[in-house]
Amino acid sequence: MKPSLRARLEQLTERLEEVTALLADGSVISDNDRFRKLSREHAELEEVVGVWKAYRQSEEDLETAESLRNDPEFKDIAEDEIADAKQRLISLDEQLGVLMIPKDPNDTLPVYLEVRAGTGGDEAAIFAGDLFRMYSRYAERQGWQVEILSSNDGEHGGYKEIISRVIGDGVYGRMKFESGVHRVQRVPATEAQGRVHTSACTVAIMPEREDIGTVEINPADLRVDTYRSSGAGGQHVNKTDSAIRLTHIPTGIVVACQEERSQHKNRAKAMALLAAKIEDMQRSAQQTATADMRRDLVGSGDRSERIRTYNFPQGRLTDHRINLTLYKLDAVMEGDLDEILSSLAREYQADQLAALGSEDSLA
Secondary structure (H helix, E strand, C coil): CCHHHHHHHHHHHHHHHHHHHHHCCHHHHCCHHHHHHHHHHHHHHHHHHHHHHHHHHHHHHHHHHHHCCCCCCCHHHHHHHHHHHHHHHHHHHHHHHHHCCCCCCCCCCCEEEEEEECCCCHHHHHHHHHHHHHHHHHHHHHCCEEEEEEEEECECECEEEEEEEEECCCHHHHHHHHCEEEEEEECCCCCCCCCCEEEEEEEEEEECCCCHHHCCCCHHHEEEEEECCCCCCHHHCCCCCCEEEEEECCCCEEEEECCCCCHHHHHHHHHHHHHHHHHHHHHHHHHHHHCCCCCCCCCCCCCCCEEEEEECCCCEEEECCCCEEECCHHHHHCCCCHHHHHHHHHHHHHHHHHHHHHHHHHC
16 A cells, blocks of 8 residues: 555544544534534544554554464464455455545535437327336335425326425435436337437536535526426416426526415525536536547536336346446336446446546556
8 A cells, every 4th residue: 555545544543533523522512513524524534534444454464473373383374364364454445445436525515417308209109107116115215305396287198397306414415417418219108100219318417516506596687587386286277377487598407396375495406406507508618628638427517318117028127338238127217226326336446546546557
């Protein structure tokens, strides 16, 4: 292990002790925001430091076993312990490599989930509804909360567009690789000849920042429209112009929120969504600018990029970015996404480690 990495791990060990002390401080306990952030940092540090301590213990075990190697009485035992300690060091070194990958500060945040019907007409809208249901079922399994902000129903079911918030710990870190074009191949219910049709939907996953002030939005750049909400809502619906539509003139981004009865609440949610969209656009531009420097698992973030195909006649799902094929499409559509999302995360970690290795070799 490189001396620089050892020094960094020792610094993290000291920081863990410092954070542990702060969490016992009365002034910190009474400050909910600070206590929450420190608790999150403590959990991350505790994992890294725990593996680092196990690594150092394995080094000590190896040193002790090697000192007994020349003693005839303990030679066989020493050889076994040496082999065991070396194997543990290899495993722990790999774990530390993954844990030391720079964390995405957005990983812990809730997200805006946006599903839009693309090519395919009514079938694309129906598939958009299927995708939203799939993500909702997965969120339910994770104990997350899904809150619909706006929707535009398809004429024969599903959605032309649906935008929601998915609230919970670590949502963005788990779902961030879902952005892109999702393609479906199946026989539509309206197809009399039994022919397989191909349709597509776009999915966008955007983190909801805790402080939207990081994105500056000039009020003069906004066009604000109010209108009456549609859909369920009892006597309140169609009596007040509570729904809000915001148009950001410089970028052309349009967002709407109609789920709350209060125009003020709808405006606040629409502003937060607009800030997330502007930030997502900026992030995509940065990724595009640096795409030639190193490969990124999710590409530039371009929504035209096909990432996955759902083939219903064969019960097959294929993620084209990592060449993963699964024959359990029914289970996936019911929200069984763990195998897919975990595979994407592992591939991303491997890509990050390779990039770190390249940087180290150039240093």
